[in-house]
Amino acid sequence: MWQNFIVIVAVVAAALYVAWSLAPASLRQRIATRWGGRFTWLAKSAEQSGCHDCAARSEKRSVR
Amino acid sequence: MNENLSPSLRPLSALPLGERSVVEAITESAVLSRRLLEIGCIEGAAVEVVAVMWPGHDPLAVRIGGSTFALRRQEADLVMVR
Amino acid sequence: MRVALIGLPNCGKTALFNRLTGSRQKVANYPGVTVERKEGAFADTKGARYQLLDLPGLYSFKPTTLDEAITRDVALGRLAGEARPELLVLVADATHLSLSLRLALEARRLGLPMILAINRSDIAKRRGFQIDLSALSRELGIPVVETVATRPGGADALVRVLEQRGWSDAVSLAWQEPTADDVIAAHREVARLLQAAHHQEPKRSSTVAVADRVLLHPFFGMLSLAAILFLVFQAVFSWASGPMDMIDAGVARVGEVLATHLPEGALRSLLIDGVIAGLGSVVIFLPQILILFAFILVLEDSGYLPRAAYLLDRLMGSVGLSGRAFIPLLSSFACAIPGIMATRTIPSIRDRIATIMVAPLMTCSARLPVYALLIAAFIPDRDVGIFNLQGLVLFALYFAGILSALLVAYVVKRWQGVSDQHLLMLELPDYQWPNPLNLLVGLYDRARIFLQRVGGIILAMVVLLWFLSTYPAPPAGATAPAIEYSFAGYIGKALAVVLEPIGFNWQIAIALVPGLAAREIAVGALGTVYALSGSEEAITGALASTIAAEWSLATALALLAWYVFAPQCLATLAVVKRETGGWRHPLIMATYLFALAYVAAFLTYRLTLMLMGA
16 A cells, blocks of 8 residues: 555656656746745756756866 | 959968968958958968868968968958968 | 956866866856856965856957857946956967967956966977066066966966955946957057067977878868767767676666565556666666767867868858857757857857757757667667678768758758858867866766756656556456556557657657657657566566567668657757747747658658568
8 A cells, every 4th residue: 555655656746846847947936936935945946947967068177 | 352462462262281471461351351350360470371171272271370270261362461 | 356267269268267166166147148157266375265257268359259249248347237357367378379468458458457377388388488477467567377277286376466466446448349450459569578578489289280281181181080970989889888788787687676575566567667667778878878978078178179160161161051050060969958059159140040950950969869779679780891880870860960950051041041251260279188087077977967867857757657658557358558548558549640650659659758858768768668568678678679579670760760850859949949039949940840850750661661562
């Protein structure tokens, strides 16, 4: 029984994640400002686009 | 446009590979001549052709002011050298 | 204190920026425009903090590109939302100082306190460079230091100067754009300055000269370019097979462990058919992606790319593209998004739009898992002469992308009408040995990002897909695999109506939908879909053998053709919207790409069937 519970949680989380990632930036901003008080990570995540961490960019990190 | 220049002048695009020369003048052109000036194609500057493409020297690579630049033929045509 | 780095392109400004700020960097965009804004921070030995801005390289304060305009505007404090820097550091390349000094004379007129940093002084000195720093400083009226951005401690001289002085405030001059006469006068002044500072020009590097005799040669240069490209594609297949087998075995092992320890049920199916099968089929391509990136990074660092742009300029010009379009298009081989952003260096707006419209056709690295999967499944691992057949096919696919990009560019240019003058005027910098540490860091970053993507959006998509493919459960007494009765099954069958003429079965139809978020997801989706269809091999990770058994060659080739064109990346469309300022261009792009994909897949499918006599 607990198995099904985990599955349901996983699926719901996945659905929310996908919806959040695919939502246009403006929508994410609006949601983040409405709920931003409690979930600061939400606001931060809304700032970044889908490719914010993409290493395909040409910046090079230095090696000390 | 080029009628008043002395006959010993030729455009940069006609400079053979490996030959060095000196810039004499730049023909006016809206955007291109200004950029050419900025990268150092001024009167008296030494210039050398280091690579040319077949056929027709388009594009070519020239050494000017210590840097190497690739130029299209229509850009190089604007530079008159000795 | 707000400090900004300015300088010619290719002067090592970015290396200096990295040397000063280390990994404390923040990349965003300038307000209101789509130029990348690089900001970092560092502290001097006394603890005072500085905010450092790496401004785009420029040849002159009369800008010809968007990048240069941004630098000018920031330096003048004209850019809305961006505070004016309080001090400028002009980074000059010691190996060719005169052009940088000319820029310095222009920069002096901005009214900001300035320091001149002569970079790459180690390389230049080896070639005979000499200069009297104090004399130059006296003549210019600003402090002059030497820096070696590539060595630890190479920026110390600069930091020391920064912390010594009390800097004057910025002067609000009535700045005017330099005229052509100003430029000529500046060149003369630079000659005078260099003489007063007893400047010894470094001799031209003989290594570069010799290398260029081959690499810029009309015939041998092209040959070298082709050879380099072939090497890359061969390497992507042959060097990767060992690590790929290891990953495959690892994934299979995890699947086995889970299978023995979990009881039958939804969770087990989710983990094995969903997560393992889905993620496993994507993760296996990490070695190939890394090899591809290693080559891209090496080529970028080495300084070879402008030479390739030179060699291909005729070709680009024949379709009406600027020669400068080559490097942004090449960046698109990693990912179209930075390639599209790199088009800001193209002066002509029409050229820029044309380049943006074709950038997605350049085979981005996310297509690689799809290509590699299909090639591994359907193309035999044979040798044709000295070439590996699989590598050849991969090369052919990349080539198809490039060819189509050129054709589309031609069409776009014709449709745009009379075009402006094209600038090539591309600097060919000296060659550089790529820094191996930088390469490793770059690859590590890439691997990390890839795995984050797998563990993020791909995992989420696969979970969702598993859900949609498992429920509703089949009615009692059903004969077909369970997946056919699920949501996904129905959606797939509905889509298959449209996709059947091009040879796609409903499993492919299902996989293409999540693939819109990111191209590689299609591979993961196929992994999950086939696992749920009861295929044993898919669960152990050998998706290739599964589809080899189930699909016809015609279908596989049609899918390859589809992937060459299809715009399976919403993020790219979003960036195009941002860079072109509207929905018009991304919509046109998506439409023409889907149309091309469908037609290409259709033709490929039908032709293959015909040729095979089916």
